[in-house]
Amino acid sequence: MSAGFDHLALEEIKKRGIRVGYIPDILTDATAELTVALLLATCRRLPESVEEVKNGGWTTWKPFWMCGYGLSDSTVGIIGLGRIGQAVARRLKPFGVKRFLYAGRHLKPEGAAEFEAEFVPLTRLAEESDFVVVTCSLTPDTAGLCNKDFFGKMKKTSVFINTSRGAVVNQEDLYQALVSGQIAAAGLDVTTPEPLPTEHPLLSLKNCVILPHIGSATYATRSTMSVLAVNNLLAGLKGESMPSELHL
Numbered sequence: 001m002s003a004g005f006d007h008l009a010l011e012e013i014k015k016r017g018i019r020v021g022y023i024p025d026i027l028t029d030a031t032a033e034l035t036v037a038l039l040l041a042t043c044r045r046l047p048e049s050v051e052e053v054k055n056g057g058w059t060t061w062k063p064f065w066m067c068g069y070g071l072s073d074s075t076v077g078i079i080g081l082g083r084i085g086q087a088v089a090r091r092l093k094p095f096g097v098k099r100f101l102y103a104g105r106h107l108k109p110e111g112a113a114e115f116e117a118e119f120v121p122l123t124r125l126a127e128e129s130d131f132v133v134v135t136c137s138l139t140p141d142t143a144g145l146c147n148k149d150f151f152g153k154m155k156k157t158s159v160f161i162n163t164s165r166g167a168v169v170n171q172e173d174l175y176q177a178l179v180s181g182q183i184a185a186a187g188l189d190v191t192t193p194e195p196l197p198t199e200h201p202l203l204s205l206k207n208c209v210i211l212p213h214i215g216s217a218t219y220a221t222r223s224t225m226s227v228l229a230v231n232n233l234l235a236g237l238k239g240e241s242m243p244s245e246l247h248l
């Protein structure tokens with residue numbers, strides 16, 4: 001009951017002739033929406049602000065208290081301009097984003113046209129983006145892609161968001177980048193491992209917002225996903241073609 005299939009031992013599954021149903025497409029909107037919510041929560045420091053109200057940190061007005069970074073006139077870099085990446089860009093555009101960049105395995109001329117997004121090497125995306133949004137799938141090519149080298153090229157004022165898979169990020173490197181002020185903040189809906197142990201160092205940071213992998217968690221989306229998963233299963237049991245089969 002998921003869009004991603006990086007958690008499956010595909011070679012072994014293939015060897016044993018096991019059929020796999022999966023759920024692409026249906027969770028695109030919910031995941032894109034959550035990505036935008038996480039981005040805004042992170043760049044405008046919402047969890048920290050809520051905490052300040054509760055703990056009495058909200059006192060007299062101060063000009064730069066709880067300031068963050070806004071989307072107006074910004075450059076957004078998307079790693080993986082697939083279905084979810086495009087749905088994120090579509091939602092961010094009305095916030096006044098000035099420029100979209102994207103990086104990935106392939107040029108996506110059709111997907112990029114709507115946002116006039118420019119295909120750039122990963123290094124340029126890191127250097128020029130005010131917001132880096134990771135929406136690629138986890139493959140051997142993307143594992144550990146966002147590492148010390150990558151964060152080292154980002155601006156000190158930039159915000160990093162990951163709603164794809166935790167393993168795309170080297171978490172120790174991200175921790176160092178956040179602690180040292182190499183980047184401004186990070187928002188993660190995915191981590192390694194999941195659940196993230198409550199004593200994990202990333203959870204001690206004010207500039208890191210971590211969610212428990214809730215990208216597709218709307219009632220409507222999870223209900224539609226359930227129905228498709230069941231129909232895949234029933235078709236598989238009957239030896240029929242599945243509504244959504246992963247062809248190995």
Ligand SMILES: O=CC(=O)O
Pocket residue numbers: 001002003004005027215216
């Ligand atoms: O991450 C969620 C999914 O792949 O369904």
